[in-house]
């Protein structure tokens with residue numbers, strides 16, 4: 001089985017978010033970048049496929065040279081080779097089109113992407129990629145088993161779960177549940193050394209145009225101070241929630 | 249050229265989010281000088297969409313459509329878009345709508361924007377405000393393509409009544425074989441889901457162990473609320489992963505979010521910040537959650553929560 005794991009390079013969850021250039025660009029100053037958490041769960045699931053069923057695992061990112069340390073980290077965790085499509089990721093549709101070329105050329109059976117990226121939270125790349133390549137698609141995927149060309153996936157729905165039977169080629173939007181937090185792998189020294197020898201191929205992008213453009217950013221208005229209520233005065237809390245906030 | 253809105257139902261009942269997306273669609277239609285057409289699948293009382301500005305319902309009744317199926321539903325919407333000559337499609341932020349939208353976007357070569365929180369600020373160029381960086385920021389995003397798909401963030405626009413008479417038309421799209429089969433659905437029937445809830449009661453590590461979750465459940469029950477938890481609580485297996493909220497869990501955009509024994513880490517707050525009113529109960533007055541909350545009580549959850557539940561029962565009885 002040929003597996004491709006899509007890796008989004010995102011600011012660490014503790015990052016303070018600021019903007020520059022007249023609030024038109026994300027300020028990367030002092031920001032640590034990591035593998036998108038949803039993709040990390042997917043990458044670990046891919047390693048299990050490799051170890052238990054036999055598979056090759058490639059990772060891909062659409063982005064500039066600054067994303068290479070993130071791809072090297074994925075190699076250190078155990079991916080076999082990495083691909084970077086050398087163009088700025090400014091629009092989900094355009095990213096999906098770049099990835100579709102990689103998927104078609106590499107004839108991947110299974111593409112593991114994340115449910116959403118924690119930076120722009122588009123939640124669109126995997127679905128678009130599936131539609132562009134004609135693959136089956138399951139998102140919010142919390143469990144995946146593959147047997148020959150048949151796949152069984154569990155999808156989280158509002159208020160529960162559903163089990164889906166489908167077949168390869170398949171694209172999933174993965175999340176926690178594919179593997180647990182405690183299953184995630186931290187690269188060790190040997191992994192890091194080996195990652196340096198592994199191939200990281202840089203591909204030039206195909207021509208695409210952006211379907212959407214983020215023109216400007218703003219931060220939420222600062223919050224007013226909390227209204228503290230005494231623990232012995234719960235009637236006051238109820239009254240505030242009823243009369244002032246009007247939420248009960 | 250109408251604005252098309254995708255409505256969702258549960259066992260034939262239109263969901264509240266369907267009326268919210270209809271309200272949003274009406275605002276877009278007004279800006280574009282056109283009308284709203286809704287697509288409804290196996291739903292009853294679809295005329296009620298007229299109360300929120302829908303003038304036409306493409307009403308699909310087909311026993312073969314038992315479960316949501318991404319390919320079937322995308323194909324149905326594509327057919328509706330073609331028939332209505334629509335350029336704008338509005339849908340919600342439910343799990344199903346988020347599943348559907350990107351697939352539909354490729355079929356229509358549409359620009360898709362998710363997590364939209366306000367009506368368009370401009371229709372030429374088509375510009376909407378969405379959240380980004382998991383609620384740590386907003387962005388004004390333009391859509392360049394001719395077809396546009398807007399995913400409205402649940403609970404952000406609200407219900408806006410606008411009495412119109414909805415003309416109901418039977419619609420029979422072709423249903424294709426989709427290559428995807430739902431083999432089982434596991435859904436607690438009497439529980440409110442986090443996505444649909446107006447009130448969410450959430451517990452953190454301060455509750456010490458799963459055996460204490462009765463506190464959370466009792467409070468949630470009086471309020472008709474969904475239950476949620478912080479990430480460590482689900483990682484420890486105290487609660488199912490489906491309850492994990494935050495930046496790497498589910499987003500919460502409820503009217504009221506009550507955080508009990510949750511410190512208020514940046515990743516937790518990011519996911520719940522879109523909630524309108526936040527209440528924190530925590531023993532530590534220095535807990536960061538107090539900076540994010542509207543109302544707070546410094547104190548022990550084990551003492552406060554049962555009392556609060558009792559008092560709310562009385563309050564509900566009086567105000568019923």
Ligand SMILES: Cc1cc2nc3c(=O)[nH]c(=O)nc-3n(C[C@H](O)[C@H](O)[C@H](O)COP(=O)(O)OP(=O)(O)OC[C@H]3O[C@@H](n4cnc5c(N)ncnc54)[C@H](O)[C@@H]3O)c2cc1C
Pocket residue numbers: 013037451452453454455477478479480481492493494495496497508509510511512513514515516519529530531532535547548549550
């Ligand atoms: C990559 C990454 C992603 C993350 N994503 C998320 C996420 O999506 N969601 C999330 O929630 N977290 C997330 N986290 C974890 C986050 O950083 C915090 O560790 C977590 O939110 C803390 O959970 P907690 O508040 O339940 O526990 P704690 O931080 O242990 O807080 C417990 C609180 O309970 C209070 N308390 C103790 N006893 C009582 C009592 N008797 N009554 C009342 N209060 C009491 C304490 O004062 C304390 O404030 C993420 C972390 C990382 C690194």
Ligand SMILES: Nc1ncnc2c1ncn2[C@@H]1O[C@H](COP(=O)(O)O)[C@@H](O)[C@H]1O
Pocket residue numbers: 005006007008009036038039060061062063089092095112113114115116117118120121122123124125126
């Ligand atoms: N620039 C990118 N390069 C590679 N994969 C990406 C990129 N952007 C998004 N993805 C993948 O698509 C998923 C969803 O991203 P998004 O649609 O941006 O929310 C991510 O979790 C990644 O797996």
